[in-house]
Amino acid sequence: MTAPAPDSWVTPCPPDQGGGLWVAPGGFHIDPTRPVGRAVITHGHSDHARPGHAHVLATPGTLAIMQARLGEGAGLHRQPLAYRQPIRIGEVTVTLVPAGHVLGSAQVVLDWRGSRVVISGDYKRRPDPTCEPFEPVPCDAFVTEATFGLPVFRHPPVEGEIAKVLHALSLFPERTIVIGCYALGKCQRLITELRRAGYDHPLYLHGAHLPLCELYRGQGVELGELRPATATDGAAMRGGIVLAPPSAMADKWLRRLVDPLPAYASGWMRVRARARQHGVELPLIVSDHADWDELCQTVRDVAPGELWVTHGSEEALVHWAGTQGVKARPLHLVGFGEEE
Template structure:
């Protein structure tokens, strides 16, 4: 990506967006972005539960994110809901809001907030890697870029996800008598792994833990090509030899695995770059597949936005702030609390980890 021209504005960024206890507050617009507690008006970047919470008076998000919230929380997840498409402009109070693809999961969005000639882009979670299950990341020029930093250390370089899927398929071929269980978060990661398997030529049925079914079926309804999917519940143990099953991460170390013949446990996560994490969790086949930007993705995106000021949140804030200062950029950590990491240990406590 190449550097873009910075927008020059007359309004101070902190007059537009300000970190408060509930999250990022836009006072001139009368809303919060991804608030961690109920607020009057919430603007939501994507459907993961640490960003999309129930109980708000009104919610603005993409259609897919609103649908994810309905699937998880029921029809009455908010007082009211309004869908917005990518590139569509909406005036809220004194600001103009636009949504742009974030490349994280289906329906994920960066939120651009413009006021008084100043544009701030809140990235939410994002990645610049290819993903067949969602719209690709869109670069949005801005004055201030608010970036996540989940993998904000130079050690985290994810590589090609297709190569990781090739490892999984090689293991399936090597051990046809064993079942393969792939731990993956139920929104985004599971569907991406399935789509990558299909792209690699694997056309056999793929089995799903019960917690995966609802959201995966929604992806299919939205036109994402996932091939034949089957519920694993009720399938005979012997019939699961040589198969691949997707499950929440916690299920792969649970009594639930006893229904499989000599299972090979895999875990699809950017954290699998750290082999100690794989060993600690008893993962036999670590797969470095992440729905977050790695170090190179973060730094190249920051440069390409043309932003002169960077706000860093959700992860390794200090390291990325330091890198920004070495590049002559103003940078600050936001120190927001209440956001987990669906790619890591927080997934163990996720509400999707229910009986199959």
């Protein structure tokens, strides 16, 4: 019997019907943008993990993050599924494998009647001490993000970006380096990379970052000594490093620090105009998403029969795939891309 075409059973869902992707023979959505009866969630960022679903299936790490961020909105019934443990939902076998994006992040592997579709969620290919690395899974259709899906985006080694921070500390010991970064994933990765580079002094955190750092610790990620920046005198943080949400960088909260040196950790810091727009003196190109080369390499590794591209620079990756003989199309899913 011929296996069914991937697009005959996995389809984009209109926002007014729940959004995300609809898996018809399983009767569930993947990363729906509105409350639905049954949802499979790839990871805990707010553009993928929305509140109000009746049944939620995700990794234990993602469910812990959703509980911490959404409380009762994390789902009426929450079902943890460990990596690489297949489960049957309706007629579909569902397996979660690591995506390497943040703690608990997963690709969703779907098998039905000999047809396999893999939904990547968000992912990266660089080593990250805070989460399990991405695992390529060959499939008939691969649904990939393309946040940095343009050839201009080639992320440098993270070790060099961390070295910039430590060099700035030695050059300006009288200043306080303040790094804008997302509370989930980026903050904890920066901390572990600073520790790995030998920085063993206390790190100061904006109050918005502390709860998730404690959650990471509870999941076995070692972060060293962390102190609340809001409870510490500004002068005491001189010559130190503070991590804060990007939104706090333009807030009056920053004024209490002594001669702050604003930094920002993001793949978008490759674009100088963005750094200037945010008033960043020290742009750090540190991303939790695959860059252009890694997106292309992932397509080669997965070797899909079809490539479906969503949220990001879809057309560029679709065009490249076509030059490689891979049938590809954009999905134009709505509601993804802004993580916080």
